[in-house]
Amino acid sequence: xxxYNMAGTISSLLFLGCLVGLVVQIRKVRQRKIADPRGAELGxxxxxxxxxxxxxxxxxxxxxxxxxIMLEDIxxxxxxxxxxxxxxxxxxxxxxxxxxxxxxxxxxxxxxSVALLAAFGALFFREEVSHLGEVAAESLAVFATLIILxxxxxxxxxxxxxxxxxxxxxxxxxxxxxxxxxxxxFGIVLGLELGWPLILxxxxxxxxxxxxxxxxxxxPEKLETEARVGYH
Numbered sequence: 001x002x003x004y005n006m007a008g009t010i011s012s013l014l015f016l017g018c019l020v021g022l023v024v025q026i027r028k029v030r031q032r033k034i035a036d037p038r039g040a041e042l043g044x045x046x047x048x049x050x051x052x053x054x055x056x057x058x059x060x061x062x063x064x065x066x067x068x069i070m071l072e073d074i075x076x077x078x079x080x081x082x083x084x085x086x087x088x089x090x091x092x093x094x095x096x097x098x099x100x101x102x103x104x105x106x107x108x109x110x111x112x113s114v115a116l117l118a119a120f121g122a123l124f125f126r127e128e129v130s131h132l133g134e135v136a137a138e139s140l141a142v143f144a145t146l147i148i149l150x151x152x153x154x155x156x157x158x159x160x161x162x163x164x165x166x167x168x169x170x171x172x173x174x175x176x177x178x179x180x181x182x183x184x185x186f187g188i189v190l191g192l193e194l195g196w197p198l199i200l201x202x203x204x205x206x207x208x209x210x211x212x213x214x215x216x217x218x219x220p221e222k223l224e225t226e227a228r229v230g231y232h
Contacts, residue, residue, distance in 0.1 A: 007186040014179040015081055021172030022088035028169050029095045046099040048166025050158045054092050055108035056144075056151025057176075060201065061085040062115055063140035069122050090116065141197030145204050152208025159215045170216050173209055180206030 033045035065082035068074055090112050097109035159165055183202030187195030 004189055007182070007189040011179070011182040011186045012081075014175065014182045015085075017175040018172075018179050019081075019085055019088060021169065021175040022085070022092065025167075025169040025172045026088070026091055026095065029092070029099075029167050032167055033099075043100055046096045046167050048159050048162045048164055048168050049092070049096060050151065050155035051093065051096050051100075051105050051108050052151040053155030053158075054089055054096070054151070055112065056147040056149075058086060058089040058093065058108075058112050058115075059147045060144045060205070061089060062112075062119070063144040066119055066122065067140060069119065069126060074126075086112075086116065138197060141201055145201045148201065148205050148208065152205065152211070156208070156211050156215060159212070159219065164219045165216055168212070170213070173212050173216070177206055177209035177213060180209060 029045050029049075032047075033040075061082045064078055065086055068078040068082065090109070093109040093112050097106045100106065155168075159168070180202045183198045184206065187198030187202060189195070190198070192199070
C-alpha cells in the first residue's frame with residue numbers, strides 16, 4: 001500500500017468514526033432529556049454545547065458537500081459522506097433549537113436548513129456552478145476554517161464559563177481530533193500545493209479539539225454526575 005493510499009484510508013475510516021461520534025452525541029442529548037429529572041428544563045439537555053461550535057462543524061462538512069456538487073463529475077464519496085455528516089450535525093443543531101429559546105441559539109439551525117435546501121437545489125444547476133471548481137473549493141476551505149476557529153473558541157469558552165462539559169460527548173471530541181490529525185497527514189502526503197486546505201483546516205480544528213479535550217480533564221463528568229445527585 002502506498003503512503004497516499006494509507007493516508008487516504010486512515011482519513012476515510014476516521015471520517016466514518018466522526019459519524020459514529022455525532023450519533024453518540026445525539027443519543028447523549030436525548031438521554032439527558034428523557035432519563036434525567038431535570039431533562040424538561042430548557043437548556044439542560046444541551047448544557048455546555050456551543051451552538052457556534054456545532055455550526056462551524058456543519059459549515060466544514062457543508063463546504064465540501066457543496067464542492068462535490070461543483071465538480072465536473074460529482075465525487076460521490078465526498079458527496080454522500082459529507083451529506084450524512086451535515087445531516088447528523090444538523091440534527092444536533094435541531095436539538096439545540098428545541099432546547100433553547102434565544103434567537104441566537106436557534107438561528108444556526110434555520111440557517112443550516114436553508115443551506116441544505118440550497119445544496120439540493122444546486123444539484124439541478126450543476127452546469128451553471130461547476131465552473132467555480134477549484135477557486136470555490138479553496139475559498140470555502142478558508143471560510144470554513146475561520147468559522148471553525150471562532151466556533152471552537154466559543155465551545156471552550158462556554159465550558160469554561162459553565163465549569164462543566166455538560167452534554168458534550170468526549171468520544172465524539174476525541175474522534176474528531178483524530179480525524180483532524182489524519183487530515184493534516186493526508187494533506188502533507190498530497191503536497192502543499194494540493195493539500196494546504198486540508199492542512200489548514202485540520203491543524204486549526206485539531207488544536208481547538210485538543211483544547212476541548214483538556215477541559216474534560218479539568219471538569220470530569222464524574223464530578224458533574226455527583227453534583228446532579230447532590231442537587232436532589
